[in-house]
Amino acid sequence: MALESLVIQGPNQLKGDVQISGAKNAALPMMVLTLLTDQPCYLSHVPRLKDIESMASILSSIGTQISIKDETHVLDTKSVEKTHAPYDEVRKMRASVMVLGPMLARTGRARVALPGGCAIGVRPIDLHLKAFEKMGATIEIQDGDVIATLPKVKACKVLFDRVTVTGTMNALMAASRGNEPVKLMNCATEPEVTQVAQTLQTMGATIEGVGTDTMTICGRNDLQGFSTRVIPDRIEAGTYMVAAAITKGDVRLSGVEPSHVDSLTSKLEQMGVSIQKEGQDILRVSMNDELLPVDIQTAPYPGFATDMQAQFVALLTQANGKSTVTETIFENRFMHVAELVRMGADIRIKNSMLSISGKTKLSGAPVMATDLRASASLVLAGLVAEGQTTVNRIYHLDRGYERMEEKLIPLGATISRVTSS
Ligand code: UD1
Secondary structure: OOEEEEEEEEOOOOEEEEEOOEOHHHHHHHHHHHHHOOOOEEEEOOOOOHHHHHHHHHHHHOOOEEEEEOOEEEEEOOOOOOOEEOHHHHOOOHHHHHHHHHHHHHHOEEEEEOOOOOOOOOOOOHHHHHHHHHOOOEEEEEOOEEEEEOOOOOOEEEEOOOOOHHHHHHHHHHHOOOOOOEEEEOOOOOHHHHHHHHHHHHHOOEEEOOOOOEEEEEOOOOOOOOEEEOOEOHHHHHHHHHHHHHOOOEEEEEOOOHHHHHHHHHHHHHOOOEEEEEEOOEEEEEOOOOEOOOEEEEOOOOOEOHHHHHHHHHHHOOEOEEEEEEOOOOOOOOHHHHHHHHOOOEEEEEOOEEEEEEOOOOEOOEEEOOOHHHHHHHHHHHHHOEEEEEEEOOHHHHHHOOOHHHHHHHHOOEEEEEEEO
């Protein structure tokens, strides 16, 4: 198989405009929502990503018709009869576990291989399964597959032991074709969850408490099709905000939802970065001074996103003084650290906390990461490092960022994609 790498000549200073794509983590659940209706659904602003292709391939493998018309994805699940999502498709992406909820709602039965995806910690799905069980489901694990049966949703209360993004979505979707109220407590409030809940409302489900951590859903079995534009990707936006800051650049991001990046804006401002809102969906991020150190702790939304932790670690190597980063969501999410240290960073790990001493001069090196956001952090470090950085195996990066080099080149970065066999 041909392997692709990104080769970056640093240091770079980024200036100019970048357009933010639709959110991967909203587009994926919106694709599976289509399983809840027999009517065609229209989804626009879908990012062109490997994970989207993987989800399309899972949905096609069970009979969904997918076409793209004027940049709008049209998904029609009328002829879906299969309830088995096979391992070959599912192993590529953890998010594929999200087909469980809607398949259960549609047919009362679902069989899905236990998922793969980024190697960031254990990432069980026990909370998803417990929620289904509360609704009356029977769950079995057989040959690495989860087999769930739910003939009828019963009225219940589900209290999530911890906040889970796809778990909340899965529970909403499983309950959406029943006609008994299901109260979900300690829900994730990420904007992607809110978009899923709002779309379910337009499909005909009754949901109280959308956007809060307690939602009560009462479904119906004749849910309608929908036509929705995917919200902007707050993690992609955050990554380009960090790219502007780390290169002491001046970048205008358009197509952003500023309120979704509040936690990032606030940390960047504490570091001395200037962030101006130039319109409803435009943020201008610039920096021309020394970066200040900060302490960061990841948390569920609206706290600091774990999906931005790695990129901030790269940035904090360039701040003057000592910063700390505490990861509270995933126990093994520091794959970028060893590679950043090889580039010259001074980072110590103690349990789930990093101490980063800056500012360190980074030098280019061949590096690699096996997690999507860790790969992004290495690209950011490569932008500011002296000399050549080769970020190898960018398969993971392509899962979550639309051709990153094509967005960075117009901003003035010296970066290219190379293929080796
Ligand atoms: C989603 C995002 C991912 C992000 C993460 C946290 C998608 C497709 N992916 O992942 O980008 O990093 O939220 O913001 O939206 N947990 C359990 N049992 C479960 C489920 C989760 O113990 O059944 C734990 C996880 O191991 C983790 C924490 O709960 O420690 C949060 O995980 P969760 O919010 O479920 O992450 P994902 O939905 O998989």
